[in-house]
Amino acid sequence: MKAKILIVDDEPYLVRLMEYALKAEGHEIITAGTGTDAIKKAETEKPDILILDVMLPDLNGIEVAQYLRAKPEFVHLPIIMLSALAQVTDKIEGLKAGADEYLTKPVDLREMVVRVTMLLERRALTQPKAAPPASRGKIITVCGPKGGIGRTFTATNLALALTKTVSRKIMLLDGNRQLGDIDLALNLRQTRTLADLLARVDRLDAELVRTVMATHSAGVDVILAPAHLADLQPVQPAAVRKVASALLDMCDYLIVDTQAVIDDFTETFINIADVIVLLVQAEISTCRNAKLLMELARSDGQTLDNLIVVLNQFNPSDELQPADIEKILYQKIAVKVPANHELVQYSLNRGVPVVVSHPKQNVTRAIFQLADLVASNDDKRIAPAGGLFEAAGSLFGRRTS
Ligand SMILES: Nc1ncnc2c1ncn2[C@@H]1O[C@H](COP(=O)(O)OP(=O)(O)OP(=O)(O)O)[C@@H](O)[C@H]1O
Ligand SMILES: [Mg+2]
Known part of the structure; x- marks a missing residue:
């Protein structure tokens, strides 16, 4: 001692x-x-x-x-x-x-x-026992078993929806080591990126993080992905953990948009997640690979108690029905985000999230449903005030008048 x-x-x-x-x-x-x-x-x-x-x-x-x-x-x-x-x-x-x-x-x-x-x-x-540590924020990792499944769309909109769901500090991290696109999805500019944090893991503090942060007008702080392919350096899981921990010190919810490649980098974000949002699509191969992703998380010690399965680009006429997917995954689908190509592409191309531009659309309602699940049990929930969020509120059985 x-x-x-x-x-x-x-x-x-x-x-x-x-x-x-x-x-x-x-x-x-x-x-x-x-x-x-x-x-x-x-x-x-x-x-x-x-x-x-x-x-x-x-x-x-x-x-x-x-x-x-x-x-x-x-x-x-x-x-x-x-x-x-x-x-x-x-x-x-x-x-x-x-x-x-x-x-x-x-x-x-x-x-x-x-x-x-x-x-x-x-x-x-x-000596009297030290008071338990102040409650730590949550890491919400948005992942999926293939490229283009909708991680960036979901993560960006989820982050914004959470600002309307809970009175909490929300941060969004582009967890793509290369070719991240949250800057475009949210129309943000910032020359410093995640690469700057990973390069200084032993000197991380709030001041440094602030120099790297971009802030969206909805009140979400954002760490963007490395801007140049040349910024790509080998990254140790310990470095990823240090960065995540430094970011978590500055927010209550850290939403991580992950990349399609499941390497050590992505795996670390899955390992440290408090909530895993797993995106699937109505395709046999995607569902089989989603199962493999769940197995990987489990083998790394994740209990998957806080797993939220989201069926993205859902179309009722799909051959593979939600009940079939649930049988493949042995897991309930918590949220179905409807396919709405026109709206989602319009939104991603303009850098204006649907949560902002189309609050009453079916896609947006589904995102609010996801935010509601992520924030369940949070004592700082915002009571829905009607108007903009009336639609989302009524979907969850809230009082909206
Ligand atoms: N609910 C949806 N309805 C229709 N199209 C969608 C939906 N969600 C995502 N898409 C489309 O899928 C494409 C990929 O979306 P997004 O960039 O969010 O996926 P990603 O998983 O982040 O991809 P990447 O592997 O490039 O990181 C986009 O063109 C987007 O318009
Ligand atoms: Mg993406």
């Missing part, structure tokens, strides 16, 4: 000896030579344990311990008091002032190291 230890003593030689012995155990050491300095360092450095000499030039160790113990933040700070005064009465005075242990000088360094270790272990057991 490594700790930050504050050693307070006015004998530099002894301080150096103790520092040496404790550093050898992997601890971080800070030192102070007076009582006042000890209090200052305790307050600024927040040590895990305090080794405190009694005889100090200004405030003595007893006074320092009493002062610190009176403050709520130091009530549990382990204190080892150190002094040449070996009288029992002195020890009692030190313990009464709040010391947990009392060592007499000359200090046996081995004993001191053991006492430090014991105190740290005891504190770890008795």
Whole structure:
């Protein structure tokens, strides 16, 4: 158990000896030579344990311990008091002032190291458990078993639909290592891209991410795909995870549009997903390959509890019916997005998502249905206000008046 230890003593030689012995155990050491300095360092450095000499030039160790113990933040700070005064009465005075242990000088360094270790272990057991981490955002990976199945259309519209479904920060990532096209689908310009983040994985912070982000007028932050084929560098899954994690620190929902090729890069986005949106089409080969994709996700440890199967370009006259697809996949189809070539092409070509331009169209209703599923259980859902979203609301059985 490594700790930050504050050693307070006015004998530099002894301080150096103790520092040496404790550093050898992997601890971080800070030192102070007076009582006042000890209090200052305790307050600024927040040590895990305090080794405190009694005889100090200004405030003595007893006074320092009493002062610190009176403050709520130091009530549990382990204190080892150190002094040449070996009288029992002195020890009692030190313990009464709040010391947990009392060592007499000359200090046996081995004993001191053991006492430090014991105190740290005891504190770890008795300290109130840290509050659970603040709830983390969700990664929603939109994937599919073949090119052109509608990932970009779905991911872009889903991101925009979510801004109307939940009061949450939504970010969209073009997870295509090459030839991504979210810039066109949303009519966005940005010279810096995902390539810039992947090239700086060890220095990722909010400031850097902001320089790479483009923002859509609907309020979605977007990270675009590498702009040039020459930007294509080998990428390790660990780098992808770091980028996703840095982005997730800045949003509540990170929607990832993936590429058709299922390589390590795409597989990582599937592995780290909290929700997988799997697109299928009414074709035997596509459904068989969707099943293979599910198997891959499962073999990587995904339970698929949060899998949402979306049948895209659905046409009721298709030979392969939804019930047939469900039998092939052993999985329910959650959303059917109707085929509407004219509208979808119009929208993608102009860079205006259907959620914005055609809120009442059947395709858009299906996207809102998907957004509703993604955001289910979210306590920050926006109550539908009618008007623009009346159609979508009524589809989900919401009150729309
Ligand atoms: N519901 C739909 N109805 C009609 N056409 C659709 C529908 N969804 C997608 N398309 C069409 O499919 C084509 C591919 O769509 P999109 O670019 O979203 O797919 P993708 O899976 O992202 O493709 P890529 O493999 O290039 O990344 C587009 O021409 C689009 O118009
Ligand atoms: Mg695409």
